[in-house]
Amino acid sequence: MTRAWKYVGAIWLALVVVLLYLPILSVGLASLANTRYMRFPHRNWSIGAYTDALSQHETLVLHLTSLKVALLVTVLSVILATLGAMAFARYDWRGRSAFQKVVVLPIFFPQPVLGLALLLFFSALGFTPTWKTAVFAHMVWVLPIVTLVISIRLFGYDPAQEDAARDLGASRWQVLREVTLPYLSPGLISGGLFAFLLSWSNLPLSIFTTGADTTLPEWLFSRVATNYAPVVSAIAVIATLASVLLGCVVILILRLIDTHGIKGDGDHG
Amino acid sequence: MTRTAEPAQRQTALSLIGLSRHFGTFKALDSISLEIEEGEFFTIVGPSGSGKTTMLRILAGLDQPTQGSLLLRGTDITRMPANQRPTAMVFQSLALFDHRSVGENVEFALKMRGMPKPERREQAFELLDLVHLGRDYYNRAVTQCSGGERQRVALARALASDPEILFFDEPLSALDYRLRKTLEVELRELQRRTGRTFVYITHSLEEAMVMSDRIGIMREGKLVQIGTPAEIYGQPKDRFVAxxxxxxxxxxxSDHRLVDFEASVSTVKDGFLIVRPEMLHPVDAEDPGLHFEATIAEVFRLGSRVQLHLETVAGLLVSEQPASCQLKPNDAVRFGFDPDQTHSVPE
Incomplete structure (x- = not known):
């Protein structure tokens, strides 16, 4: 690699970063304007949108709705995906390879189609769409992805470790707590992070399946389309910061597991 | 080879009574009966798929027999779960806990018993010394250990539970030749020193010969022959074992005639003569036994001895001679053996 190529590489990287983050930055800038229309450059700078956003009860309700949907999706899909991934990675059963193909199928549907299909499905069964049906809808799409993420971790796993633990006196519960879960935890955490963020930011499925409830992305979308005010951008920024914060916390936890789990005294019991 | 107890006084550590394990119609284990004595190094040898590992897993409680029972010093433990048995196993994959340090691996069994951390650490130190790793390894990650070191960690971890019987499932098969030899000797030494019962599985005859008090040969889920290494080598029960x-x-x-040589044998009517390579040697006219013309096809120097491939009327034969043997390819020599001194098998 010559010096010239190194520069080209650095410029390329810088371009990618700028192009990725500039749009997000522009939302941030828009939130600081005091106008009814998004336009640059600003005539009046103001943080009024943020004080508005923080004082509005709606901000809290939107975040709470999205949060409870995302948290439920995370917990349920991590549990189900772990069971599915274990069944797939560990045991040989009839239909195992069919399962591998079917399980990822929902990712290939365009989400609006999937959303409409689910709405029809819910009404056929007589369910009124609420945030709870949205949890189910999100899981249809999120579960395959989480299953894949956890499977990757499981493939490197030697099930004989569990036999060894049993042999050394561990009860079934101790095997799970001392061997299986500590090994799987990085996969569970990154799977959970995926689940949370995919649900947190999902629009196409929510639009069809939340009924009278409104999630953050739904509200943002409708307000951007019709009734824009800087407070919309302000709430978008707050929501983005919330998910960035979550991401940072998870990365920190993974770091801790990595260093502490192997080297440290690790007295988990 | 000094032993404190005479064989007659030895107690039975493990009794296998008609143990079978069926997977559908496949009989992985077919009515195995065997008594393993206290303080014995017992090795089960057999080709892959002969049921060795299945048997060991049943002995350790990791699998249940379809039929039969298992006694530990006379007490039935057939249905006792693995975590309650006073046995420990060294696995083929070693099955070390990769997310734990060497020390945490070693003290796992102690932790499961609720022993406090300082005591556990003290015992782990002792065990690490015992397997020649040393306490410096305590904080090391198992993923940073070499193959031989991992082997020793696995051994220390199994010893930590102070088991009455130790099981080994081909633990050395992934190591290089020199390391394997070293560890074979160390294992044998450890077994003598601790006086524990070792049940060892391997597909390597050499490993079995070096370490064992007794060897059991397995084939298609059955124990074909049990005996000391010398017995199994010198008096195999059939051609498979040989x-x-x-x-x-x-x-x-066939009917007192050696088919390949058109010669007669007085001691055997029908069956097969088992002639080990070292029993086939160059002869003078006055030597007793059967003589025949041989042309040296190949010469392999194996260090302390020489292996010769001979072309004869009976086809290609194998002979082994001391390293001083000067025969070269294409030499024509008279070779022979004494059929009356030869072990024979019916099938």
Whole structure:
């Protein structure tokens, strides 16, 4: 690699970063304007949108709705995906390879189609769409992805470790707590992070399946389309910061597991 | 080889009574009966798929027999779960806990018993010394250990539970030759020093010969023969065992006639003569036994001895001679053996 190529590489990287983050930055800038229309450059700078956003009860309700949907999706899909991934990675059963193909199928549907299909499905069964049906809808799409993420971790796993633990006196519960879960935890955490963020930011499925409830992305979308005010951008920024914060916390936890789990005294019991 | 107890005084550590394990119609274990004595190094040898590992897993409680029972010093433990048995196993994959340090691996069994951390650490130190790793390894990650070191960690971890019986499932198969040899000797030494019962599985005859008090040969879920290494080598029960225990020349005998040589045998009517390579040697006219013309096809120097491949009327035969042997390819020599001194098998 010559010096010239190194520069080209650095410029390329810088371009990618700028192009990725500039749009997000522009939302941030828009939130600081005091106008009814998004336009640059600003005539009046103001943080009024943020004080508005923080004082509005709606901000809290939107975040709470999205949060409870995302948290439920995370917990349920991590549990189900772990069971599915274990069944797939560990045991040989009839239909195992069919399962591998079917399980990822929902990712290939365009989400609006999937959303409409689910709405029809819910009404056929007589369910009124609420945030709870949205949890189910999100899981249809999120579960395959989480299953894949956890499977990757499981493939490197030697099930004989569990036999060894049993042999050394561990009860079934101790095997799970001392061997299986500590090994799987990085996969569970990154799977959970995926689940949370995919649900947190999902629009196409929510639009069809939340009924009278409104999630953050739904509200943002409708307000951007019709009734824009800087407070919309302000709430978008707050929501983005919330998910960035979550991401940072998870990365920190993974770091801790990595260093502490192997080297440290690790007295988990 | 000094032993404190005479064989007659030894107690039975493990009794296997008609143990079978069926997977559908496949009989992985077919009515195995065996008594393993206290303080014995017992090795089960067999080709892959012969049921060795299935048997060991049943002994350790990791699998349940379809039929039969298992006694530990006379107490039935057939249905006792693995975590309650006073046995420990070294696995083929070693099955070390990769997310734990060497020390945490070693003290796992102690932690499961609720022993406090300082005591556990003290015992782990002792065990690490015992397996020649040393306490410096305590904080090391198992993923940073070499193959031989991982082996020792696995051994220390199994010893930590102070088991009455230790099981080994081909633990050395992934190591290079030199390391394997070293560890074979160390294991044997450890077994003598601790006086524990070791049940060892391998497909390597050499490993079995070096370490064992007794060897059991397995084939298709059955124990074909049980005996000391010398017995199994010198008096195999059939051609399968003879072939499995190393290089061998086998000659068919039919109605007192050695078929390949058109010669007669007084001691055997029908069956097969088992002629080990070292029993086949160059002869003078006055030597007793059967003589025949041989042309040297190949010469392999094996260090302390020489292996010769001979072209004869009976086809290609194998002979082994001391390293001083000067025969070269294409030499024509008279070779022979004494059929009356040769072990024979009916099938």
């Amino acid at each position: 072939r499995f225990m190393g290089e061998v020349n086998i000659f068919e005998v």
